[in-house]
Amino acid sequence: MTPQSNFMVLAPIAADRIDALRNLLASMNREPGVVDPQNALVPFGELETLHYGRILILDDQTLNDITAYGLPRVNYPTYLAFLGDFDGPPEAFFAELAQRAGDGLKHIFSHCVDFNPDGNLLDWMKARNVSAATIYVNWIGRTVQQVGEEAALHDALVSYVQQNAAALTGMPPTKAHDALKQYVRSEQQAGRLTLTPPQATPLGWWIGNLIHLLGVPLLLLLLTPFLLVYSPFFLIQLRRHEKSDPEIAPRIDPVHAHQLAMLEDHDVTNQFSAMGAIKPGLFRRWLLTFLLWVINYTTRHIYNHGRLARVSSIHFARWVFLDDKKRLLFASNYDGSLESYMDDFINKVGFGLNVVFGNGIGYPTTNWLILDGAKDEQKFKYVLRRHELPTEVWYNAHPGLTAYDQQRNTLIREGIEKESLTNTEAQQWLRLI
Amino acid sequence: MNSYAVDYSDVQGLLRFGYAALTEASFLLLRIRDARDASAWLASAPVTNAVKLDKAPPTAMQVAFTREGLEALHLPPNIIAGFSDEFLSGMWGEENRSHRLGDIGKNSPEYWRWGGSEKVPHVLVMLYAQKGQLQARREAIQDPAWDTAFEIMDSLPTSDLQGVEPFGFTDGISEPSLDWERQRTSADQVAYTNLSCLGEFLLGYPNEYGKYTDRPLLPNDSTSVGLPEAEDSPGMRDLGRNGSYLVLRQLQQDVRGFWQFADRQARSDPQAREQLAASMVGRNRNGDPLMPLSSQPIDGVKPAHPSNQFTYDSDGNGTRCPFGAHIRRSNPRNADFPPGTTGFFSRLIHNLGFAGTDLRQDIMSSTRFHRLLRRGREYGPRLSPEQAVQPDCSDTGEHGIQFVCINANISRQFEFVQGAWIMNTKFNGVTAESDPLLGNRQPIPGCAVTDNFSLPQEGGLPRCINGLPQFVTVRGGAYFFLPGIRALRYLAMHSPPT
Structure with a gap:
């Protein structure tokens, strides 16, 4: 931290x-x-x-x-x-x-x-x-870098969800969570998204x-x-x-x-x-x-x-x-x-x-x-x-981002970094997007 | 606190009645040509008061003034300075106010037909009449003195759409109840209440903070004879008492645009179209809210308006009524504390910030400080949604609403509701969207997109509608002082002697 x-x-x-x-x-x-x-x-x-x-x-x-x-x-x-x-x-x-x-x-x-x-x-x-x-x-x-990376994550997820709304909304919440995690991982590998781990x-x-x-x-x-x-x-x-x-x-x-x-x-x-x-x-x-x-x-x-x-x-x-x-x-x-x-x-x-x-x-x-x-x-x-x-x-440094937005984006990131979520957790998490 | 009962004969009737039986109305925007003649007319103008009659009168008239109007009547500057800053500055007076009110882009005051820095009305005369009698009434008040006194800058028409606003939704359901009996005291509210302290709407009475909103108080001397006494300042006379501020905005509604957009989103399925439109409003067209009615009575909800008896307490996720729906924005129906906060300790824990970490908790202000008494009227011909969705719909008329609201504190009430709730692209945790009906869709720094509308879903991922066009455009507006009747006669006494 x-x-x-x-x-x-x-x-x-x-x-x-x-x-x-x-x-x-x-x-x-x-x-x-x-x-x-x-x-x-x-x-x-x-x-x-x-x-x-x-x-x-x-x-x-x-x-x-x-x-x-x-x-x-x-x-x-x-x-x-x-x-x-x-x-x-x-x-x-x-x-x-x-x-x-x-x-x-x-x-x-x-x-x-x-x-x-x-x-x-x-x-x-x-x-x-x-x-x-x-x-x-x-x-x-919460660093400037973290705020920026998490805002980019939020924006990427929002547009991905919009483009794939039909497929994603048809899935059970935990499956949708998996799919979004996979998407983020591939974006990270392609260098389009970065989620730098916190420093000691x-x-x-x-x-x-x-x-x-x-x-x-x-x-x-x-x-x-x-x-x-x-x-x-x-x-x-x-x-x-x-x-x-x-x-x-x-x-x-x-x-x-x-x-x-x-x-x-x-x-x-x-x-x-x-x-x-x-x-x-x-x-x-x-x-x-x-x-x-x-x-x-x-x-x-x-x-x-x-x-x-x-x-x-x-x-x-x-x-x-x-x-x-x-x-x-x-x-x-x-x-x-x-x-x-x-x-x-x-x-x-x-x-x-x-x-x-x-x-x-x-x-x-x-x-x-x-x-x-x-x-x-x-x-x-x-x-x-x-x-x-x-x-x-x-x-x-954060125009257009309220404290609420920043906190929501952090919660989205936490969800992305969790191995698995229960059905209720996944539902709550998806609501953030 | 109940030392003085309200003198209804000193209150303009609009504060107590909507004049629903008077289905014809016209709002005249006047410039003062000759202050002496204007004063003479105002001194005896038959202004309708708030005394309840056995039978509705056949006509009614209300009068209000802008700051420029008070100046034109030669009210001394030191007295004018006692009115609120927003009233003195005007609806278009500061760029940051225009930003907050959403009056940018197509709504910008530079495009207004009236109001704005160029075309400021001095006096607003609101005429109401039973069907067929408006024209005669209008001719009757325009006596010979009138013509030398005033120039009619604009005459805002209204039409009787039987309580339905131009998009087709039953309107005027949610109104605060005023505590005319002066029984209510200001205290923390753990439950939503629809009852407001009188001082929220009438100057000269305690408001929801238990305080008297500032207004011009005059020394008790020969010049102020006739004005009511100031309840909170013994020995002073109160120019504001029994008066209020009136906000008038001409809002043009793109009825075709609204329904054709909904139709496209619904792929022309009439039922889906209705559903989408209802979720944008928060009510069905017949006025039923999307929320189920509460079995518990709500303070100040009149039996005549059962479809006003609900809150959003049971809809923390916004799945029944979207957070961004018009009526949820304009009246979030919350209390001073989140639902379930009762008792001293629970409040204490809450006040110290130890009552849970729910992201949306406490994100919104308590509704009771931000209520509006709405008295608007529709204008333009009726165009039904079914007609509006027809591609070959031949709609030549202009539709809209002459939005009128009354409040004692323009910045805490109208400007707050309009700025922090309606136009705010960050309202209640939403992002990239402002009011689905009233939003101007203008980008803000850091957010290029503000034309979304999101519908939270049970399943988790919200449904997001993109690309909402601007449906409502501001065509004019101004802040007026709606004086008590004794104050009105006082205002008519200042023109320079011959």
Whole structure:
């Protein structure tokens, strides 16, 4: 199994070069919201292990929100953020990135305040790589290569079945399964289909994962007495905050809404990027740190095979602390429109949204951490849209393939690789095609 | 929550009635010529309210406005800004909206006869009358003031096909029931319900989230006298209350194309042809669903519509009714949780994502947040399927539907149903197909083919029909605000003084 990795290079942009950078990034797109995978700056399409990539200008329009707490506005630098999710260890990926996109990246990064074009690009990027507090991967271990091969398998089977419908539908399910297996085998022999076996899980990753799997619960167990003693105080503090935290949920500025809308719905999968300030004070800071740490455990060890709790439409997502945990960036790749994404969240994992984003300034009021909040549907949607950033450049290695499609294709492949199926299994398997 | 009963005299009747007894109807799309005269006409226009009468009235009239119409009436911009973003932007206002609604290719707004950026109506006047009385009614409302007030941009005809839409299927069976009595509270639903909170269809009342949908609220001063009070904001007056948003789309239907395609697929076997067409719709032509009727009553399903009493709970494989069938797309009849989820613990386990690994589980949104009140009318002459399949069928008329639906939140209701369910080529796990009736068959990135229709089979391998032509083409459309009657009179007060 090949685990997935990610990067996020974060660097302040020179104040007088933001517009120039925005124009440069726009030149990577065929049209707004549609990147040219072979663009001259970062030819994403040539990076064979990259699932998703995006380049953002972190131009936070909500910096005044902090004044609702009687605190002064902080003028954070406007950052450039370059994010990617890829297969395998970072070293190999970065080397390939520098080789294929070195000049283009230098051109992009030359808009940042501290970039030295004569220095080592990779060292500069690595020094500015920011780890996420929580990472979500829809299916840990499913590589770009696997997605592509399995999609080709699905397409080949669909057209074969259509051409031989009469013969195949006349067969009992197990016979049809055999026939399709035989067809795939002959296609593989002819070199028209490839199903590369998974690689061995890297030992280092496996050990690290095991330590994490056991270590976090152990640590939690050790902390339990303290957490229990603290819990009544926690609840008092929580309720005090919840009752006084202001909501900031105005209607969306139409210009901002239009900018975002232009970038959406070009593919069945969409991008979402948003940022905002965390509520001031140590209480929220520690609470959010703790919660994202726990959630990261669940995404790493529990929600790593197709679902984040009830939601099956997210491919990759991450939550990243910025500016000494004063702000949070959220980035995700999801299926469907933003409206359906938000509805999915509100109705299926509202509690999950509340525990995280409830710590952000202006979020609709939560009760007892998990209740209400997102259930105030319209306010929640305004808040989300308001904090959303235009994703200047977005690359998806799997256009037209939803997370559902990818999972179905994997199940089809598993059926092809099974020696034999029972009648019921074969029936269920055939339904996938 | 039940503090105020609904004042039916302030609600336009279309929210409560379909005016089925008024078999003639015409939808007038107007441009405002002179704001003062238009206001004068609107101030006393005989708009039909929702009070139930002993006997259906001989005629009815409803009035609605686009954003451009409200501007033309000089409603102040700060008040207009209180309407929803979709209404303000318009049906054709964003390219990504057109993508989602399927308004690309032949459906593209640039080809529309009305609507689109060039031919925006200001006012929609919907006239209904008993047989033979429409023309007289129309002449009666067009008094001398009317001519200086309005220019008739288009007059959308309708025809009475006796409850059958142009393809030949009984229509209008599935409608949500509105909780007029305001008994329903918003809470998790473990079973499909056909009853909707009033706020899903009327502005100014709590919706399925128990919240009030945003709409313009005005300070309580001399300018807003006459408007109802805002229930959720004491001291404010509510321009939206008892009103709603009305979506109008003119959809041309290729009746010959539909039946001749079905006939070719069925190799001219009439029974197979009927079966295929029924599976594309999800009902037989007489309106019977492909699913067996449920023995359990369903909340909000009226005894008058027994063929609405079913869900797809027992058809997880789509073998009785294809996943992609039109009525399964437009109303999946699911609840907040998959079938069989009951009780606190079962819900908890489900919420945490530990309730099984079925591929399709939870793939769809809960239906109750995405309901539409449909009030459309057919247009064009009747052409029976038997006539339509004749190769020498001399069909010169245009057929279609003036699709009308009412909802309080256009993006969560109409746009969601149209975009995430009807047009979505990835709906409910299907691939390479959109709605068999309404689909535009346009390719999407990564999927060149979207013109399939698949029928899951008991045996395993689905039957797949390829090459569905486009049967329905959008000819026009717009979003309107359908005001309450006091709000309508208020809107008529803003034209500049002489």
